Amino acid sequence: MSTIRELAQSLGLSITTVSRALDDYTDVSALTRARVRAAAEASGYRPNAAARRLRRGQTEVVTMVLPTAHGRFGEPLYIELLAAMGPHFVKAGYDLTLLAAPPGDEEIKTYRRIVEGRRADGIIVVRARRDDARIRYLLTTDTPFVVMGRSDVAGDYSLLDGDGMKAFSVATERLLALGHRHIVHLAAPSAFTFATLRRNGYEAAMQAAGLVPHSIESAAETDPAYAVSLNVLAGAHRPTALICATDRMAYGVLKAARELGLSVPADLSVIGHDNLPASARTDPALTTMELPPADTGERLASLLLARIKTPEATPVHDIREVRLIERGSTAPPPTR
């Protein structure tokens, strides 16, 4: 009993009526609606997805393309996001398809395949870049999409991002409240939008406290941050706290401190950002910040669904509050 035709036949009804009964049209009597419902349930009938998609002209699919940079796949954040978004899309009748593509030509081809093959009603773009070819391309099409992160590309689209600026202000203020005065910021390359925002947040808080900010740029990975912080910590005028643009950079700092015989947090406080799973396991556990994935996923889903439903509505920019998670790597500065 797998097609609507068979179901209709077994009930002595027309295909039309069965279809409309299942779709709650006022067109069909309560009695027949009930009969159809029961029969459908009993026989396990479900409309063939391909047929309904063809007829309706929509795919009931949304897609997210994972950027898989240099073999390094898994920002674990993404799977949390996926898991969080999943139920919301299912409830709205959408399937979530997942593609992976390395940044570059291949990536744009992937987006073209989705758009031109009408393979999705909406797209989720993650880890926005300052000059983002994906966003530029999507703006030339009429495919609804939402962006996670901030980009310099202008245009009408919805986006969601953490308020990195405020988060780094708050974290800096927290260090100030603990008594720190000599706080250095380990910044990510300014090619990333988030890097500039976080840096601004830190510097604003320092200036507000009448202190002169000191930011040092490094690649946003463990090893470069390790090398840079080795210098900073071995120097004459050693800071009592280091606030890092990302957790991975903080790992580098932790390593450098250990190597120099500095105790964290007694001699040096360290803060990161992202709350990677590993950050709960470092020694000491890392104080960090995060955009709560469950909320974020839900919000991302609802932003996209809104874009799909009413494309003419003005897009929203949702800058969300970032949570500070205080763990073992922060404490008052050493008394000299």
Add this chain to the structure above:
Amino acid sequence: MSTIRELAQSLGLSITTVSRALDDYTDVSALTRARVRAAAEASGYRPNAAARRLRRGQTEVVTMVLPTAHGRFGEPLYIELLAAMGPHFVKAGYDLTLLAAPPGDEEIKTYRRIVEGRRADGIIVVRARRDDARIRYLLTTDTPFVVMGRSDVAGDYSLLDGDGMKAFSVATERLLALGHRHIVHLAAPSAFTFATLRRNGYEAAMQAAGLVPHSIESAAETDPAYAVSLNVLAGAHRPTALICATDRMAYGVLKAARELGLSVPADLSVIGHDNLPASARTDPALTTMELPPADTGERLASLLLARIKTPEATPVHDIREVRLIERGSTAPPPTR
């Protein structure tokens, strides 16, 4: 120029010929094939996915359902797997859709929705359970699927799993080679298939060395393992090495050792399994084992594609070698 009809019209050809030209039938002359190709390329034509799926009677979709137990989503392994499988499915013309469901009724409903709505040509079942309702259900349908992990459910299906038994034998032998004699195994609950296999591997290696194995069962999480290992390590006859069924359990051991003032690896060697991202960041970095995700993903994809293509072929059970990753938590035992 978005439908094949328009494309055909613009070329003065029939729909049939255009379709066949694009599909490399020998039916159409090299010249027209080239013309069609060029025109399709120029106009960015792609066949409407829904229409071709309807006509072909296949969805060109495979699905993986993430088990999201108690709010805890992200075994990071899954995103690595997804990223690794992605390109292989795309190359074969399949989209990968992702669903998330908590184990239980909801989970089976999700599977029914996929199967009855003909939403996928194949399904990937991950984290097999001993008595696995998903596998039992799928066996009653004719939907191709592959399983990751081992189950007690009998039947004809392909599966892929790490050779946990051999891995734990090898790891135990490694500890023996380092000079350890008093090695204890922290086992996961025997309700998990993998737990029994790993335990058997450990015990076999011990017996082969003429030693009496000592396994202690604990829930497969950090806190329970912490509590149990606190006892073991504080006891009179302290082992010199602890080999844990999972990394998370090993974290508990590390915590207990730190608390008792034991130095790892000088006083105690610790081994885990899974190679979670956090395991590279613990202090010391954890010696562990893993099923390489890139290979695994590729293999999983090809197993499923084989099932889809030739369902009548006998399914394969692929038990893959697990890699031992030696890091800082293992060393020779203390000399007394």
Add this chain to the structure above:
DNA sequence: CGGTGAATCCAAAACGTTTTGGATTTTGAT
């Protein structure tokens, strides 16, 4: 009793492909 409106139902078209089963033309051999 005729007519009107509401309540139910349904036949047929349409969505955009792929595939079946020829039809037509060209080629090559005799």
Add this chain to the structure above:
DNA sequence: ATCAAAATCCAAAACGTTTTGGATTCACCG
């Protein structure tokens, strides 16, 4: 020049649904 085979092409059917535009029946009112 003729015929068979090969090379090209194409009209129409089919996939399973939703939707359009009525058709039919029934109750009710004047």
